[in-house]
Amino acid sequence: MRPNHPYAGMWVTDDNRVRHELLPNGRYVEARGQRERAYQGRYEVDGTHIEYWDDTGFTADGDFVDANTLHHGGMILRRQPATP
Numbered sequence: 001m002r003p004n005h006p007y008a009g010m011w012v013t014d015d016n017r018v019r020h021e022l023l024p025n026g027r028y029v030e031a032r033g034q035r036e037r038a039y040q041g042r043y044e045v046d047g048t049h050i051e052y053w054d055d056t057g058f059t060a061d062g063d064f065v066d067a068n069t070l071h072h073g074g075m076i077l078r079r080q081p082a083t084p
Contacts, residue, residue, distance in 0.1 A: 007045055010080035011070050018075055028052065 008024040019031040022043060032038040041054040050070070052060040062072030068079040 005045065006067075007050070007064060007070075009082065011077035012080050013075055013077055018077065019080075020070075020072070020077060 005022070005024050008022050011020040011022065012018065017033055021029045021031075023029070026042050026044065028039075028041060028043045029037055030039040039054050039056075041052060041056075043050055043052045045051075045064075048064040050062045050064065050072070052062075054060070060073055062070055064070050070077040070079075
């Protein structure tokens with residue numbers, strides 16, 4: 001992973017049910033509904049494609065269709081603006 005990776009940050013579905021925090025160190029934390037740490041693991045980005053490896057062993061992937069939109073597992077997540 002590169003420091004200051006361009007996709008690092010919080011990504012959320014429009015209903016805020018699924019929230020992915022892509023950390024700049026190549027790790028992620030996913031919240032689902034009220035479960036704040038439903039999944040966590042590592043990720044790698046190659047161009048606009050992202051691969052996830054959950055700590056429990058399953059894998060997933062997705063694609064960044066633009067700088068603020070991630071398609072993942074049939075969901076659309078949007079970049080959450082950073083809070084000051």
